[in-house]
Amino acid sequence: MLATKNQKTLSLEQQEELLHTLKTRFEKNMDRHLGFHWAVVQAKLEASPEKLWSLYEMERTGGEPDVVGFDDTAGHYLFFDCAAESPKGRRSICYDREGLESRKEHAPENNALDMAAAMGIDLLTEQQYRQLQQLGNFDLKTSSWVQTPHGIRKLGGALFCDRRYDHVFTYHNGAQSYYAARAFRGLLKV
Structure with a gap:
């Protein structure tokens, strides 16, 4: 079952x-x-x-x-x-429902915030993402959406992070964007 x-x-x-x-x-x-x-x-x-x-x-x-x-x-x-790359079963998704609904063509199947909520978890914050990177080298070929501050999201943007050149980078994209190599990493408190 x-x-x-x-x-x-x-x-x-x-x-x-x-x-x-x-x-x-x-x-x-x-x-x-x-x-x-x-x-x-x-x-x-x-x-x-x-x-x-x-x-x-x-x-x-x-x-x-x-x-x-x-x-x-x-x-x-x-x-x-803690997967080495962003979780495969969560890739090709935009940031949130508003971003998803704003796409007129080629909309992804889901979005990071709704998926996380359905799973009972939270997206990592930028600070938590950086904490994770202290434990190893993650997202060397992929990237992960992170919680986006309200002010950035209000203007249409969303944040994601990855690790390149032995550094952790935080970037921005439109919340409606999605890529085959971008997912999200979650946090669960037990």
Whole structure:
């Protein structure tokens, strides 16, 4: 049985498979979460079936989510998409619904903000994107939409980031634009 958009729970088999995948990734990339223990993370995940569903969606769309931090104030583990390149299952999308609806021809199938909301996650901010880049080299061939400040969006623009020439760059485009190599990276708090 597959999880559907309306069903935000996973079968026992899906949960076990996802937890195995996440544990394997966690143990393989300990430098992303020094001092954290998988058993504690897993207990938080098992207590939050809807968060497991969101992680499943992140995984299903190619995000390869992993623990990258802990919010001491809120008591949440932070999961970011850690795929080397922008998630394949989220590419060729514009920034938001308004951008999508403004296209007269050749509209993409979806947009980053609606997809993230449907998955129960948030787009990374520019600051979070830069934090991710401290953990490795991401988006060397692709780019990722990031949360755009209201003032920029109000004027029709949207921000995206990538890594080139061993530097992280932030750029702008019209929110209606989309490219085969651009997706978005998400954040989930558990």
